Amino acid sequence: MTSSFQEMWADLAPIGRDAGSGGYRRFAWTEADRDCRAWFRSEAEARGLTYELDRNGNQWAWLGDPAAGDAVVTGSHLDSVPDGGAFDGPLGVVSAFAALDELRHRGVEFTRPLALTNFGDEEGARFGLACVGSRLTAGQLSKEQAYALKDGDGVSLPAAMEAAGHDPSSLGRDDERLSRIGAYVELHVEQGRALDLSGDAVGIASAIWPHGRWRFDFRGEANHAGTTRLVDRRDPMLPYAETVLAARREAELAGAVATFGKIAVEPNGVNAIPSLVRGWLDSRAPSPDDLDATVTAIEKAAREYADRHGVDLDVVRESFTPVIEFEHALRDELGRLLGGSVPVLGTGAGHDAGILSSVIPTAMLFVRNPTGVSHSPAEHAAEDDCVAGVRALADVLEGLACR
Structure with a gap:
């Protein structure tokens, strides 16, 4: 053998x-x-x-x-x-x-x-x-x-x-x-x-x-990275970054796991403020209630961050397995x-x-x-x-x- x-x-x-x-x-x-x-x-x-x-x-x-x-x-x-x-x-x-x-x-x-x-x-x-x-x-x-x-x-x-x-x-x-x-x-x-x-x-x-995948679309305004004042920006990267940290925090509280492992950025230029940051969340938990609580809390935090930065947010559940x-x-x-x-x-x-x-x-x-x-x-x-x-x-x- x-x-x-x-x-x-x-x-x-x-x-x-x-x-x-x-x-x-x-x-x-x-x-x-x-x-x-x-x-x-x-x-x-x-x-x-x-x-x-x-x-x-x-x-x-x-x-x-x-x-x-x-x-x-x-x-x-x-x-x-x-x-x-x-x-x-x-x-x-x-x-x-x-x-x-x-x-x-x-x-x-x-x-x-x-x-x-x-x-x-x-x-x-x-x-x-x-x-x-x-x-x-x-x-x-x-x-x-x-x-x-x-x-x-x-x-x-x-x-x-x-x-x-x-x-x-x-x-x-x-x-x-x-x-x-x-x-x-x-x-x-x-x-x-x-x-x-x-x-x-x-x-x-x-x-x-139980586990699933959710797509978070943060939509801001593309602009010049060198000439746009910080206070004038609608930068979707900022609420996205804060949401990544929120996912870790909420998963720890619920005994779950949550990961933003994939990201797409438009226009994806070094010297350009993004117009879109799209991140995919993978989350899993011991029970459906734990999973729902985790993702709900992450989405709530993401919307608060998006509002603070003048950014629009769409959240789409792409897959779910009980x-x-x-x-x-x-x-x-x-x-x-x-x-x-x-x-x-x-x-x-x-x-x-x-x-x-x-x-x-x-x-x-x-x-x-x-x-x-x-x-x-x-x-x-x-x-x-x-x-x-x-x-x-x-x-x-x-x-x-x-x-």
Whole structure:
């Protein structure tokens, strides 16, 4: 199992890696994404699995008859955020293949079909919406909505898919495929340090915090940076900066997290007072009430700052995901299969498993990340912990698919 994991990890590691940052730029329907998809197909065919590319661009590798139904599915995604780490997503896909290798080594007999999957465009780095592949499959994103998505260069999602050789005409909810699946288990590197602090290599997910994204548009007046008196300015950068600080303050008070991680400025000149500062807020909290209180307080503060500086403000909620409780029966079954002593923990990060939980039973395993860092090249999991994760996933799949 160790050699299987190491070989796959080494083969995948160079794809989409930026030499300057050391991070990954595996964006949906780009050359790096194509190479990742080719790697997945090669690994599937090397194991004699039946390979499929579904209507929404997700990859599947089947052991057994897909039409038999009640299949057990495992996997994750291979795309990345800009300059992301090596583990977020790929660890789950590589571990899925390695777990299958381990089960074959054990000589187990499968009584349910097994599928390994790579969901497309999970991070949303190119088109601005996370979990596009699983959202389409689950019916949480319509064909019309998907067609309206565009990247920073104005390229639409269907145009990008066509350029990569995939026909986007049949995008949409995939009831036939969903009807085949009895359970989906996703392994993922932990995006935090709970396991490191508890001393455990592997954990089980309890729930995904409610979370959303809001766009704050501060509109002022463009003017000359050198000739406009300070008292005559309507500078939208000032209330934006104060709002960033308010977000940190309000999140701390509510036990939540709030981040302004993306900004667009017009006209974006060094010697020009901006006419528009557009910032995107990402906020997450343990409960819906905590999240609502946090965002409401941030918006209230932003409007006060905008008024003080003579700036207009529009706030638009671009996405929202309520709290997602993974199915308790499946979650408890994972605990039983792993001996009952595995910690159960919540997460503030979204996942394909969370999207799919609305239509099929889902569960998640986490592998320890000693840095606690994610979406960064500093993201890490030790090889021993990765192997422990593969073994845990193999134990779970054996219990679910080999009864």
